Amino acid sequence: MPPLRRTGPVPEAEHPEYAGRYRLGESLGTGGMGVVRLATSDSGLRLAVKVVHREHAADPEFRARFRQEVSAARRVSGAFTAPVVDADPEAARPWMATLFIEGPTLSERVKRNGPLGAEELRGLGAGLAEALRDIHRAGVVHRDLKPSNVLLAADGPKVIDFGISRPVDGEVRTETGKLIGTPPFMAPEQFQRPRDVGPAADVFAMGAVLVHAATGRGPFDSNSPYIVAYQVVHNEPDLAGVPEDLVPLLRRCLAKDPAARPTPEELMTALRLPEGGADPVRVPAQRRVVVAGAAGDAAGAAE
Incomplete structure (x- = not known):
């Protein structure tokens, strides 16, 4: 899945005010299967919250795949993956919140x-x-x-x-x-x-x-x-x-x-780098904000 792209104003129907208890803020982008919004947890963590498009929420096959995505993402943890903070794949508009990660793809x-x-x-x-x-x-x-x-x-x-x-x-x-x-x-x-x-x-x-x-x-x-x-x-x-x-x-x-x-x-x-080797990847100073765990379609192309 390519990173989400800003595509201008998102229809009001795609702007729910809350996902669970999280009040949704700025729209970070949209993909073929969902909209990602910025939110903040009660403890102050910045989150990227994916809310699926309304038409996909009514599709049983998509819901099954989204449940699988949430389950897989929750099972994986480590220094090189983005953790899931919260999710509700059974909501009227299924959603998943991951830690917000700043950096380019x-x-x-x-x-x-x-x-x-x-x-x-x-x-x-x-x-x-x-x-x-x-x-x-x-x-x-x-x-x-x-x-x-x-x-x-x-x-x-x-x-x-x-x-x-x-x-x-x-x-x-x-x-x-x-x-x-x-x-x-x-x-x-x-x-x-x-x-x-x-x-x-x-x-x-x-x-x-x-x-x-x-x-x-x-x-x-x-x-x-x-x-x-x-x-x-x-x-x-x-x-x-x-x-x-x-x-x-x-x-x-x-x-x-x-x-x-x-x-x-x-x-x-x-x-493995030798002792004293370079940092794993140098991230340039000018970085665009990109969202972890954003939505995409099965062929990997955002629409």
Whole structure:
């Protein structure tokens, strides 16, 4: 899911005054499935509260998926994920409140400042590997890791948006023939065997995210999602421009066979910075506010 974009005035019907006991303030943006508003908890925490669009609140399939998202996000905790503070997926307008995180997405950072340096890249990779370790330990597969779902906070990268994640042993909720994910960052098995997708798919996505961070493009770029899908399944990744010492590791992450990919623990070891190394990712002084846990659709495109 790309970060929410400000799209001008939001219809009054999309401006509820409260979500549970939280009085909603400024509209931070809107996506294909919800509006995110700023709020403050009783203890003073700044929150980003996602309230689903009215039409989706009436859709039983969406409600089931939103309950799954809340459940998955609550199961995951760690230094590199954004915690859920409160939620009510059964409300007339389902909502979820996460800690407000200030910082650009990786996608914005690369677009504005260019590819990351070698040490920044290693720091980012180590943080993402630790996030995946925590996510997988909680029994969850993210299934949509991509540059716009990585926030670069001052204390390190945060993985957000569990809108299409699911428990490792859970049911896949999707319509027949509908792809779940974002093609340039999907693993081959997500195209071929979506019901068999496991934690290794997130490792594949992490490899593609790091290629994007290193070069400004993905390893299987094309203007056509169909060509992207073909390349992901059949072609070798384009790793031109990736630091030479990281090429073998990223090639393993992007292996067609899930069993050939490294585990998050192996990645953490391989990407560990030496003593006195650079900070994980330098966040530029001018940062745009981005929301953790914002709403998006199953294909990962905000509308």
